Amino acid sequence: MSLRSQLEDILKEMKSTGDVEASAIVSRDGLLIAADISSSVNADAFAAMSATMLGAAETAMSELGKGTPDRVVVESPSGKIVAMGAGEKALLVVMTTPKANLGLILLQLGKASKKIEELLG
């Protein structure tokens, strides 16, 4: 199985939880590696801004001497975005419905991010 389809499988699996509307694996510098996103979303911008969000949050936290954050969660009435590092080179980001169970999502995200890290190194 190709690397790409392995990565896509990880994203598909996450979608099966139900509340995940879109997900993407993004290089740390903001390029899309793999995505499960409807065509109505600008996937490239979504990828780039995910890298911005996570990067800025990581720097903000480490500047305060608090180490590396585990994740960034952004909430709005119309949904949530959660971004999490997946190794040195990549990050994982999902967009959910507003009523998604955050605990469950984080659990899934954690597992998926480990798998991605193993695959991408």
Next chain:
Amino acid sequence: MKVITGIPVLDDVIEEIPEGKILTYWIDPEVEGNVFAMQTLFTNLERGCKCAYTTIAYSPEVAIGEFNEFGWDVENYENFSIVDLYSGYVGLPSNCQYNASPTDIEEVNEVMKKVIENFDVVVIPVSSVIDVCGEDSIECIGEWYDFAREKESRLICTFVSWPYPEEIEKFVKNNSNAVIRVGGVHHRVILGYYYGVVKVDWKNIKSKAILFKLVKPGGVRAYIPKILVTGPYNAGKSTFVHAVSMRAISVDRLGTTVALDHGHLEYKGFSIDLFGTPGQERFDPILKMLGREALGVILVVDSTKPETFPRAKQMLEAVAHFGLPYVVAANKQDLPDALPPEEIRKKMFLPEDVPIIPVSAKEGDGVYKVIDALLELLTGSWWVKENEPEVST
């Protein structure tokens, strides 16, 4: 000896405070404006002038402590004296050579005149004198103004603009040869502080508000909250920000900026914050966001890559609204195939008056020339030449 204000930007235009002139710092009550007078005093003290500092609302020790907080060791200068109008007021003996009790206005008058005669620069807290000695003391203050003119001394006055009677305000304003306003930028709460020239009767200028910050030690610094450093991918923006800053951070991932660079710089009396943008197109939303409220732009280009110049111009257009000053840093001049500035001007079709500075951010060559060029553009726009007064014939 030439006497100056020691306040950044102001001296570039005022040049000097001539003999017999009275300069008043007109201070909003909520602003720590006394430091302007202290800075003027210490600047001239260091230059060898005889300077006196009048205290009336607090003790000489407190006054010296305030100087020390800004790193100004006035007590170590022989040509420095305190005029102590405080100790007598609270019934303490004074150990200053020049002292008087403000309850005896004649005594105060006598001592002040002696000081004005003997010193090059005398700092007087005019509004505090009125607070302590009452409204009638304005007559005495008027005598000091006249005496300073006669004896060719210089008075540096502070006037904290509590709601005093209008006649007093007018009197102080009319008697001052220069009035420098020190105020707060309000938006329900104070957002920042500024100063500006209200009048200078030996120069034909006015200024727009100049933002400032107080730095301890250091004193008054002209504050430039945002200079945007932008330009194409890989041009050397992050390297530039780090090269000029005292401290800087970059949100870089895999060798490229994904969010921003931030650097802070204290330079020639200025306190400057630099914001570097990402260069890759996918981050353009960030570019627009960072560009908001920038006071000036440094456009960094890789001088070896003319193919990136159109992108550079497009980025400039995205951030530089009409009239925003900008300079071009022609970077990577250390490489053999770097184009010279004039070649870049031609290829980018830039106006003749836009500074294009050759730099190597990597080696640190020329980077401060870029800052100098931008500061010159910026501060140039802060001054307004008054219309020439009509000459009556």
